[in-house]
Amino acid sequence: MHYVIIGNGVAGISAAFQIRQRERAARITVVSGESDYFFSRTALMYAYLDRMNLRDLEPYERTVYDRQRIERVRGWVRDLDAGRRAIRLDDGREIGYGRLLLAVGSVPHRLPWPGLESAREGVVHFVSLQDLAACERWTPSTRRAVVVGGGLIGVELVECLVHHGVEVDFLVRESWYWPMALAREEGDLIAEHLRGHGVRLHLDHEVESVVASAGGRIAAVRTSQGREFPCEMLGICIGVRPAVDWLAAVRTPPALGRGIRVDSSFRTSLPDVWAAGDCAEFPLPDGGAKVEQIWYAAKRQGELAGRAMLGDRVAYQPPLFYNSAKFFDVEYTTVGEVTRLPGDAVSFFHRFPGRAASLRLIEQDGRVTGFNMLGSRWDHTWFERWIHERRSMDEVMEHLHLAQFDVEFGRVRLDEARAAYRAFRGAARRQERA
Amino acid sequence: MTRSGARHWLLHDVKNRGVTAWLLGGLFTAFYLALYFTDWLTLVARGIGLDNKWTLYGALYTLAVTAGGAYVIRKYRHNRYQVVRTLVVIFVQATFAFSIPHLLKFFQQPEYYFSYFWPLKMDYLTPSYIFSLPLPFVLYSFLGAVLLAPLLAVLFGKRWYCSWVCGCGGLANTFGEPWRHLSDRSSLAWRIEKVTIHTVLGVSLLLTALLFVSWGAGKSHPELARFTAGFQSFYALVVSSLLAGVVGVGLYPIGGTRIWCRFFCPMAALLGLVQKFGRYRIRVKENMCISCGLCSKYCEMGIDVRSYAQANQSFTRASCVGCGLCAEVCPRGVLRLENARAVDPQEAMLVQIQGAPAARPLI
Numbered sequence: 196m197h198y199v200i201i202g203n204g205v206a207g208i209s210a211a212f213q214i215r216q217r218e219r220a221a222r223i224t225v226v227s228g229e230s231d232y233f234f235s236r237t238a239l240m241y242a243y244l245d246r247m248n249l250r251d252l253e254p255y256e257r258t259v260y261d262r263q264r265i266e267r268v269r270g271w272v273r274d275l276d277a278g279r280r281a282i283r284l285d286d287g288r289e290i291g292y293g294r295l296l297l298a299v300g301s302v303p304h305r306l307p308w309p310g311l312e313s314a315r316e317g318v319v320h321f322v323s324l325q326d327l328a329a330c331e332r333w334t335p336s337t338r339r340a341v342v343v344g345g346g347l348i349g350v351e352l353v354e355c356l357v358h359h360g361v362e363v364d365f366l367v368r369e370s371w372y373w374p375m376a377l378a379r380e381e382g383d384l385i386a387e388h389l390r391g392h393g394v395r396l397h398l399d400h401e402v403e404s405v406v407a408s409a410g411g412r413i414a415a416v417r418t419s420q421g422r423e424f425p426c427e428m429l430g431i432c433i434g435v436r437p438a439v440d441w442l443a444a445v446r447t448p449p450a451l452g453r454g455i456r457v458d459s460s461f462r463t464s465l466p467d468v469w470a471a472g473d474c475a476e477f478p479l480p481d482g483g484a485k486v487e488q489i490w491y492a493a494k495r496q497g498e499l500a501g502r503a504m505l506g507d508r509v510a511y512q513p514p515l516f517y518n519s520a521k522f523f524d525v526e527y528t529t530v531g532e533v534t535r536l537p538g539d540a541v542s543f544f545h546r547f548p549g550r551a552a553s554l555r556l557i558e559q560d561g562r563v564t565g566f567n568m569l570g571s572r573w574d575h576t577w578f579e580r581w582i583h584e585r586r587s588m589d590e591v592m593e594h595l596h597l598a599q600f601d602v603e604f605g606r607v608r609l610d611e612a613r614a615a616y617r618a619f620r621g622a623a624r625r626q627e628r629a
Numbered sequence: 630m631t632r633s634g635a636r637h638w639l640l641h642d643v644k645n646r647g648v649t650a651w652l653l654g655g656l657f658t659a660f661y662l663a664l665y666f667t668d669w670l671t672l673v674a675r676g677i678g679l680d681n682k683w684t685l686y687g688a689l690y691t692l693a694v695t696a697g698g699a700y701v702i703r704k705y706r707h708n709r710y711q712v713v714r715t716l717v718v719i720f721v722q723a724t725f726a727f728s729i730p731h732l733l734k735f736f737q738q739p740e741y742y743f744s745y746f747w748p749l750k751m752d753y754l755t756p757s758y759i760f761s762l763p764l765p766f767v768l769y770s771f772l773g774a775v776l777l778a779p780l781l782a783v784l785f786g787k788r789w790y791c792s793w794v795c796g797c798g799g800l801a802n803t804f805g806e807p808w809r810h811l812s813d814r815s816s817l818a819w820r821i822e823k824v825t826i827h828t829v830l831g832v833s834l835l836l837t838a839l840l841f842v843s844w845g846a847g848k849s850h851p852e853l854a855r856f857t858a859g860f861q862s863f864y865a866l867v868v869s870s871l872l873a874g875v876v877g878v879g880l881y882p883i884g885g886t887r888i889w890c891r892f893f894c895p896m897a898a899l900l901g902l903v904q905k906f907g908r909y910r911i912r913v914k915e916n917m918c919i920s921c922g923l924c925s926k927y928c929e930m931g932i933d934v935r936s937y938a939q940a941n942q943s944f945t946r947a948s949c950v951g952c953g954l955c956a957e958v959c960p961r962g963v964l965r966l967e968n969a970r971a972v973d974p975q976e977a978m979l980v981q982i983q984g985a986p987a988a989r990p991l992i
Contacts, residue, residue: 205920235919235920235921235922237919237920238919238920238921238922238923241921243630245630245631245632246923246926247921247922247923247926251926252921252922253922254920254922254935255813256816291767331630334630335630335633358632359630359632359633360632360633448778451938456693481852488920491916491917497915507636516651519919519961519962520915520961521961523958524707526960526961526962528962552658572962573962574914574967575914575917576914576915599954600914600962600965602708602709602710602711602953602957602965602966603709603710603953603966603967604709604710604713605708605709605710
């Protein structure tokens with residue numbers, strides 16, 4: 196059986212290794228237009244920061260592909276013919292498949308801001324190796340940059356630019372940083388931290404238009420607030436969307452929604468074609484559909500899709516949500532539901548005095564449902580366990596030290612957090628009685 | 630890409646095997662060759678009022694550890710493990726490895742380094758030397774080498790020595806900080822390391838055995854005594870001078886800071902074997918690794934930490950010196966150095982919550 200995988204990101208490679216582990220005899224081909232070898236996309240910023248070489252970003256020694264007999268093909272796929280079971284690359288090469296996995300990932304969002312087309316130089320995203328190359332090309336000639344978009348990639352790009360001595364105006368549409376994941380207090384903490392690093396953070400600013408120089412280099416960004424930010428580089432980090440545009444034009448397109456529609460075993464509408472990772476849109480039990488666009492989900496989905504392609508019965512359900520990030524020096528761990536809560540949810544927030552660190556626990560109907568931790572390290576598996584075991588917030592606060600993962604001698608002090616928690620509960624009880 | 634400007638170019642060049650790095654490596658190598666094989670440095674020492682080249686070397690070494698240590702403490706000031714560890718490294722170097730031996734000499738006692746043990750310091754189990762010392766020194770040498778060092782390695786891993794006490798590790802972790810990422814982390818290097826370090830350990834054990842035999846029976850077997858003496862000076866030349874000094878420090882800017890510790894040090898080999906059976910481990914948080922590879926890049930022992938982290942595998946590697954930098958640079962807090970307790974924390978939790986209401990079933 197010839198397994199062909201389009202995309203050598205974490206979903207595609209996880210699937211390839213999964214297949215190889217179980218089927219020693221299978222022929223496996225991985226096709227990528229972006230890079231010759233699997234690399235860690237999440238580490239792009241460390242290459243830009245000069246802490247690593249591009250080669251360091253590769254999680255496996257290059258010999259692994261020969262040892263595991265994984266054939267690598269470099270090229271962008273242009274056509275998919277499910278009738279003839281073949282794909283065609285941009286250089287005309289055809290590859291036949293027995294089973295095909297689409298693990299084609301995401302592309303950055305772009306909005307049709309007036310003036311953007313004429314700015315041919317200095318406008319960057321920060322998602323692919325090619326984006327990194329563009330960033331590195333423009334940085335030396337940049338004194339001021341504007342980064343748009345208050346999410347994770349935006350902050351990463353801002354950190355890199357600051358490192359290279361660029362003055363950064365960071366434009367965020369919302370009234371605090373990243374409301375999708377952080378409550379106001381956490382957003383303020385991060386804002387304070389960013390400003391401490393010299394970032395000019397502008398909240399409630401939406402881009403209205405961009406201005407290019409006569410030579411076509413980006414020159415300024417104008418916002419809805421009527422302000423103009425001069426710049427020589429513009430980073431657009433307003434999210435990503437599944438990379439499916441090319442699929443609409445192939446001979447036999449799979450069913451598309453926001454992403455490639457799959458069932459809970461990652462099967463697309465085409466026979467013997469599966470999809471996984473950022474590009475897959477799978478059904479939820481409540482009738483909705485979901486696209487998961489984070490590293491952990493892509494790794495998990497890739498492994499499971501690999502199993503499904505081998506013939507295992509797979510019924511994917513996204514597990515309890517968790518994620519991690521780092522905003523300059525502040526580490527972030529989250530588990531469960533922490534934003535968009537019902538009105539009766541109890542939310543306990545504590546900021547550790549004297550350091551950029553905080554914790555937030557959410558309780559609904561007497562049981563803990565979410566954690567949002569900044570600036571200290573936690574073993575999220577304890578949080579998951581407490582949520583699954585439906586522990587109350589009282590119990591969790593009492594045992595919170597078990598989940599601490601800070602370095603030796605460096606744990607945050609929980610006694611203050613616990614005292615604050617008792618005061619918080621006492622106040623709530625008094626309010627109830629009154 | 631590198632940041633623009635001459636200063637950034639220099640910083641990048643010296644840290645990434647550029648021209649300046651090679652020049653610096655040549656300078657370090659020349660320094661060690663001059664130190665071990667000439668008396669030029671004695672002239673320098675006398676010129677500034679010190680009694681010999683070794684005192685000058687000790688002073689320079691202590692200066693390098695202190696200055697590098699200050700840099701490291703500043704760089705990692707948010708990480709208390711690094712701050713505490715580096716303070717201890719500086720303290721041990723300034724006292725046990727520099728002032729105390731000189732004080733001992735001043736009080737007509739043997740110049741003894743309490744921070745060094747056999748088999749790193751072969752003298753300390755060389756019968757003809759050690760039995761010439763007063764009894765407390767003899768006891769410390771024997772108990773330190775065969776009892777204290779391995780016992781502490783069982784409890785805390787070899788880091789208690791290699792990253793907290795030892796002068797070689799101390800220099801690597803302070804002065805050598807700019808070059809820690811240069812260690813080769815290929816699996817080939819790992820295979821070579823296993824052969825070389827255990828070879829040196831074997832040779833050092835053999836030499837020690839010979840030294841004892843020849844000390845006991847040398848008078849009646851002069852050819853054995855001669856052979857042992859020759860072996861001893863060969864070992865001193867190749868291992869203690871060339872490998873530990875010239876190669877070990879001379880190649881800092883080219884091959885990274887722990888070449889000696891990783892490929893040759895018999896003490897590291899011995900404690901590494903003990904460590905495999907002890908409590909020390911690097912714990913990996915489940916499913917949190919993003920495979921970025923900073924841990925592997927900044928491991929001075931060339932361990933591919935990422936391969937364990939992305940496979941959700943807590944691990945103990947014999948070569949790990951427990952410097953803690955993998956945990957420091959990890960952007961997702963996936964790694965934690967720890968001495969696994971006898972009671973697993975999960976079991977402790979089960980005991981603690983028995984009084985609490987039982988978990989309600991899911992759905």
